[in-house]
Amino acid sequence: MINRLKIYGPFALLIILVLLLPLIVMIISSFQAINGGFTLSNYHQIMTNQYYHQAIFNSLKISFIASICSLVVAVAGAWALTHLKEETKNTLITIFNMSSSFAGVPLAFSLIILFGNAGVVKAIATALHLTNHFNIYSLTGLTFSYTFFEIPLGIMFLFPVLEDLNPDWKEASQVLGANQAFFLRKVIIPIILPNLVEVFILLFANAMGTYETAYALTGNNIVSIPILIGSLINGELTANLPLACAFASLFAILMTLMVMLGNRLTKSKSEGAK
Amino acid sequence: MKKHKQTLIPKMIIALISIYLVAPIIATTLYSFSTSWVKTILPEGLTFHWYAQLIANPDFVSAMIRSLGLGILTTIIAMTCFLPIIFYANVYNPGLKARLRFITVLPFTIPGIILVTGLIQVYQNIAVPKIIILLLAITLLSLPLTYQTLDNAFISRDFRAMFEQSLILGDKPVHAFIKVILPNIKVGIFVASLLTFTTAFGEYVITNMLLGGDFETLKIYMYRLMQSNGQASSVLTTIYFAILAFISLVLVLIVQKGSASKGKE
Numbered sequence: 324m325i326n327r328l329k330i331y332g333p334f335a336l337l338i339i340l341v342l343l344l345p346l347i348v349m350i351i352s353s354f355q356a357i358n359g360g361f362t363l364s365n366y367h368q369i370m371t372n373q374y375y376h377q378a379i380f381n382s383l384k385i386s387f388i389a390s391i392c393s394l395v396v397a398v399a400g401a402w403a404l405t406h407l408k409e410e411t412k413n414t415l416i417t418i419f420n421m422s423s424s425f426a427g428v429p430l431a432f433s434l435i436i437l438f439g440n441a442g443v444v445k446a447i448a449t450a451l452h453l454t455n456h457f458n459i460y461s462l463t464g465l466t467f468s469y470t471f472f473e474i475p476l477g478i479m480f481l482f483p484v485l486e487d488l489n490p491d492w493k494e495a496s497q498v499l500g501a502n503q504a505f506f507l508r509k510v511i512i513p514i515i516l517p518n519l520v521e522v523f524i525l526l527f528a529n530a531m532g533t534y535e536t537a538y539a540l541t542g543n544n545i546v547s548i549p550i551l552i553g554s555l556i557n558g559e560l561t562a563n564l565p566l567a568c569a570f571a572s573l574f575a576i577l578m579t580l581m582v583m584l585g586n587r588l589t590k591s592k593s594e595g596a597k
Numbered sequence: 598m599k600k601h602k603q604t605l606i607p608k609m610i611i612a613l614i615s616i617y618l619v620a621p622i623i624a625t626t627l628y629s630f631s632t633s634w635v636k637t638i639l640p641e642g643l644t645f646h647w648y649a650q651l652i653a654n655p656d657f658v659s660a661m662i663r664s665l666g667l668g669i670l671t672t673i674i675a676m677t678c679f680l681p682i683i684f685y686a687n688v689y690n691p692g693l694k695a696r697l698r699f700i701t702v703l704p705f706t707i708p709g710i711i712l713v714t715g716l717i718q719v720y721q722n723i724a725v726p727k728i729i730i731l732l733l734a735i736t737l738l739s740l741p742l743t744y745q746t747l748d749n750a751f752i753s754r755d756f757r758a759m760f761e762q763s764l765i766l767g768d769k770p771v772h773a774f775i776k777v778i779l780p781n782i783k784v785g786i787f788v789a790s791l792l793t794f795t796t797a798f799g800e801y802v803i804t805n806m807l808l809g810g811d812f813e814t815l816k817i818y819m820y821r822l823m824q825s826n827g828q829a830s831s832v833l834t835t836i837y838f839a840i841l842a843f844i845s846l847v848l849v850l851i852v853q854k855g856s857a858s859k860g861k862e
Binding site: 329330331333334336337338340341342344345346348349352396399400402403404405406407410413414415417418420421422424425427428429430431432433434435436437441442443471474475478525528529531532533534535539549552553556557564567568570571574575578579582586 | 604606607608610611614617618620621622624625627628674677678679681682684685702704705706707708709710711712713714715716717718719730733734736737742771792795796799801802806809816819820823827830831834837838841844845848849852853
């Protein structure tokens with residue numbers, strides 16, 4: 324019994340104190356008015372307020388485009404990675420594993436150095452007498468910035484899937500007279516499609532929850548769900564913690580459902596194969 | 598010759614992606630050494646002036662110390678919390694591992710900005726030092742990476758037999774764990790510690806929301822500089838990238854050493 328406590332104790336305490344308790348209180352508070360009484364008005368506001376709709380729409384749009392573009396590049400990248408030497412593979416995977424640490428403030432700042440109003444591209448364009456219309460502080464710029472952490476993340480998720488594909492299948496289909504395109508369409512894509520969907524969901528969820536990069540790059544100028552929650556907490560709009568809780572609860576529940584759905588897709592595939 | 602042709606396209610794809618991802622880092626590094634870079638193709642001149650200026654700044658030194666402290670303390674807490682349970686799940690209770698799987702998707706379902714909303718709601722009016730909550734929260738954030746690394750360390754060896762032999766020989770469980778298990782997974786622990794440290798060292802969202810201006814870490818300092826002084830900020834960002842690059846290098850060397858020794862077996 325004492326040993327059990329030693330094993331589970333610290334972990335359980337951590338999970339309760341900084342995960343379960345905050346999540347439960349967050350959901351309860353989302354039904355509270357500022358004076359403490361029960362209300363549905365927080366959720367009602369989310370449904371009706373145009374400004375909040377804009378935040379939700381921006382979040383969905385940025386995340387969807389960034390994830391799709393990153394997924395396409397990541398498929399190519401992961402495929403290319405499987406053809407490299409073992410050592411190179413391990414090195415690159417380790418570096419991609421670190422890539423999330425490069426995101427956020429340093430990424431946003433680097434992009435401003437590169438594309439900003441006084442940035443490197445501007446300097447080069449001025450020197451060459453070119454005009455440069457790309458605006459890093461725009462919705463497009465923000466979407467572009469997300470690809471810098473979404474691509475490595477996608478490669479990390481997809482690499483093991485592609486590495487596990489059986490090379491015998493290719494030989495078998497060649498022997499049976501199938502060409503490259505047919506093999507890709509009829510064999511490879513049906514096999515990895517559930518994984519592609521799952522990775523897309525993870526990339527999408529990751530983009531939806533991105534606060535640091537967005538805040539550092541565009542401040543509160545482009546409103547998305549995380550930016551909105553942030554400004555509701557520290558009072559840059561007007562501090563309204565119950566409303567922030569309502570947004571955060573909705574977000575957590577929707578993302579959990581989506582990620583579970585993605586998990587189920589790949590799970591049923593591997594069970595079906597047995 | 599055929600082999601060469603087969604890897605040419607993959608190599609080009611990886612090279613293109615790498616250039617794309619690294620370009621902002623290179624631009625920032627160049628910028629941090631440049632005297633002025635406003636309307637030329639390359640910087641007008643190179644200088645260490647901005648580095649000397651930043652490193653002499655007491656704000657920089659204290660931000661660095663805070664971030665290092667946060668990283669080290671989080672790593673210690675994370676290892677105390679996670680090592681016992683991951684050991685137990687791997688050696689005695691594989692069923693537990695299925696239930697711990699939720700951990701790996703935690704960053705996607707409950708990202709930092711969502712977690713901090715709940716944390717503030719619970720702890721804003723309770724008289725607990727916020728720094729303790731911050732340490733615990735960052736420990737939780739580091740959990741997915743730490744969990745996977747430690748979990749891998751337990752694969753492929755019969756730790757149960759080792760552990761039980763030690764118990765039969767009269768060691769207490771804690772003692773046996775330290776004497777027999779830890780030395781065998783020390784590489785895994787080291788890698789997990791580095792990843793945990795990196796997460797804590799670069800944390801921004803929760804630190805900023807929970808403690809704000811009261812506790813200026815490297816990233817918060819970076820954000821402040823970014824608003825006021827581009828040169829100083831590019832120096833700080835470059836230093837930060839250099840630290841991450843150094844940690845990556847250590848990890849790469851460990852991984853390569855590991856796969857080399859596996860090859861010999």
